[in-house]
Each structure stands twice: as structure tokens, then as C-alpha cells.
Amino acid sequence: MINKAKLGVLVSGRGSNLQSIIDNIEKGKLNAEIAIVISDVKDAYALERARKHNIGTCFVSPKDFKARSRFFDEIAKNLEDNNVEYVILAGFMRIIPLSLINAYKNKMLNIHPALLPSFPGLGVQKKALEYGVKYSGCTVHFVDKGCDTGPIVLQAVVPVLEDDTEETLSQRILKEEHRIYPEAIDLVINGKVKIVGRKVIRK
Numbered sequence: 001m002i003n004k005a006k007l008g009v010l011v012s013g014r015g016s017n018l019q020s021i022i023d024n025i026e027k028g029k030l031n032a033e034i035a036i037v038i039s040d041v042k043d044a045y046a047l048e049r050a051r052k053h054n055i056g057t058c059f060v061s062p063k064d065f066k067a068r069s070r071f072f073d074e075i076a077k078n079l080e081d082n083n084v085e086y087v088i089l090a091g092f093m094r095i096i097p098l099s100l101i102n103a104y105k106n107k108m109l110n111i112h113p114a115l116l117p118s119f120p121g122l123g124v125q126k127k128a129l130e131y132g133v134k135y136s137g138c139t140v141h142f143v144d145k146g147c148d149t150g151p152i153v154l155q156a157v158v159p160v161l162e163d164d165t166e167e168t169l170s171q172r173i174l175k176e177e178h179r180i181y182p183e184a185i186d187l188v189i190n191g192k193v194k195i196v197g198r199k200v201i202r203k
């Protein structure tokens, strides 16, 4: 049995993407282990989900640190202490500083609920609806120093329907997120892809 990749999952909220990663690991579809789930929100439901599966959790309060860099130093320390090899951003609503990105170069992934490079940032399902696009979707990408600009590992497309609300579109996208995030993690941790310039290529 090849060693399991050690993941550190960063969350801020509901944790449905975390749950899909846990489920895929438990079903034996993803040869990984979640070493720690770190949240910047004390009562994030994601922490509860982790505890239910006996996964270690940690809450790092931004209020405890005057400087943003110190807050992220604490997160980095928790990742190191748990021997994390890959950082998985799963609804973590903060911009990652360069120091942490460099510490996990090409080993940090994010899921974004839009078809990048369209609609980076926050509240993007609403923005896509308001813009009137006919298709949206989700993107798993490596994290680089820009906002949602890193090389794209996988994307999935969903139609935008005329009677969609932010909620219905978000749900349709979320279903695809739960499918492609574990798949993208599998590709990366098993070295099945390489990064060439901006492109992520299957080996």
C-alpha cells in the first residue's frame, strides 16, 4: 500500500466539500488522510463534520492576532505540526499570504464556484446570474499569488436556467464541486499531472 498523502483542510463554513473528501477517503476512492481541519470560524459546521469522523480540528481565531501574518503563521504551525503535505482550501474565505503559498508550492488547491477566469472573488454565483451567462460551473486550481488565478486542474460546467435563483444555481454547482474536488486531489497527490506554464497536463 502506497503511503497516504496527508491533507490539511482549511474551512470557514458549512464544510460540504470537506464532507465529500471525507466520504471519498472512506470509500477508498482517495488514498489520503486528513491530518487536520483548520477553521478561522469557531462554530463552522465543517469542524463538527470532522469531529464526527474522528479527524483532528483546530480553530485559529483571527481576533487573537494583531497582524494578518501572525494569524497565518499560526495556521502554518498547525499544518507543520500535523505533517501536512497538501493544503486543501474548502470554502476558506481568506486570501492566503505568499509565505504560506510558497511553503506549499504546487501543493495547495482551491475550489471556486465559477468557471475561472470568469468571476473570481466572492459572491460569484450571484454575479454569474446577474451577468446573464448561460453556463457556469466550478474550478479546482492550484493556489498562486493572485486571487483565483492559479493553474486549473479540473472544471465542470452546469447550465444556468432562466428561473434560477442564487440558491438553485449554487446547489447545481455544488453538486459538481463535490464530484471534481476529490478527483482533482487524487490527480495531484498521486502525481498524475504536471504544471507546464499555466497548463496542468495529464502525465
Ligand code: GAR
Residues within 6 Å of the ligand: 012, 013, 014, 015, 016, 017, 018, 046, 090, 091, 092, 093, 111, 112, 113, 121, 122, 123, 174, 177
Ligand atoms: C463552495 O461553494 C466553494 O466553492 C466556495 O465556498 C463554498 C463552500 O461550501 N468557495 C469560495 O467561494 C472560495 N472563494 P462548503 O463549506 O459547503 O464546502
